[in-house]
Amino acid sequence: MRHVGVDPATHTGFVALGPDGSLLGWTEFVGKGDSAPARINMILNEIYSHLRPDDNVCIEGFAMEAKFDTNKVSTGYNWAARLATDRKVGTFISATPNQLKKFVNVDEWEGEPGSKVKLDGKEVKRRVMVAVEDHWGHKPRTDNIADAYVLARIAEAVYDVKSRGIAGAYLAALSIYPKYQQEVIMAIIDPSTVKKPKSKPKSKTNKRRGKPAAADSHTQNTEQTCLF
Secondary structure, three states: OOEEEEEOOOEEEEEEEOOOOOEEEEEEEEOOOOOHHHHHHHHHHHHHHHOOOOOEEEEEOOOOOOOOOHHHHHHHHHHHHHHHHHHHOOOOEEEOHHHHHHHOOOOOEEOOOOOOEEOOHHHHHHHHHHHHHHHHOOOOOOHHHHHHHHHHHHHHHHHHHHHHOEOOEOHHHHOOOOHHHHHHHHHHHOHHHOOOOOOOOOOOOOOOOOOOOOOOOOOOOOOOOOOO
C-alpha cells in the first residue's frame, strides 16, 4: 500500500510514499489540449494511470475561499481527481487548503493581532515548500508537488492514527504528532471535534414587514400546459 497525495489543477502534483513513509516518487502532470474539457480529461487519465487499487489517497479540497475561482476550471480538475480515484481505488480522504497549510504550520497571515496582513499567494506557496523540507528533509521542485507531498503525509498520518487507535481512542496514537498536525488529523477523522466559531447575534430591526403576497401570486395557471 502507498500513501498518495494529489493536488489537482492545470499543473497537478502527485506524490507517492511507501508504507514506511519513504518517498517513492513525485511528479507533476500538465493538462494539455485545445479546450478545458480536453485538459481536464487528460489530468483524469494521468491520475488514473498512476494510481493503484490499494492506494491510500488524500486529495486537496475545493478552494471555496479563493479570491479568484479560475473560471471554475479548477473545480473541474478537482472533480477529475476524485472521479479517477473513485474509479481506481474506490475511496479517498480530502484535506482543505487551510488544513494543508496548517499541517506544516504555515499561516497565510503575518503580523500582530489586530493588524495582521494577508500574505501574497506566491509567498504562502514558497513557505509551504520550505516547510516540507524542514519537516521531512525533501525539497519539492514545484509548489504543486509540495502541496501533494503534504497531502500524502496527511493520508499517511490519518491512516496511522486510525490504525493504532483503539475503539475510537486516538490520544496515544496522536501523541507522536505536533499539536497543529493533531488538529488536522482529528478534523478529518471526526469533523465533530472541530470547534465552530460562535455566530454573531442577529441585529434587531424596526423595519416593518411588507404586505403578504397575493394568494394566487405563486400558483400555477390552471390553463398552462404542464411540461413534466
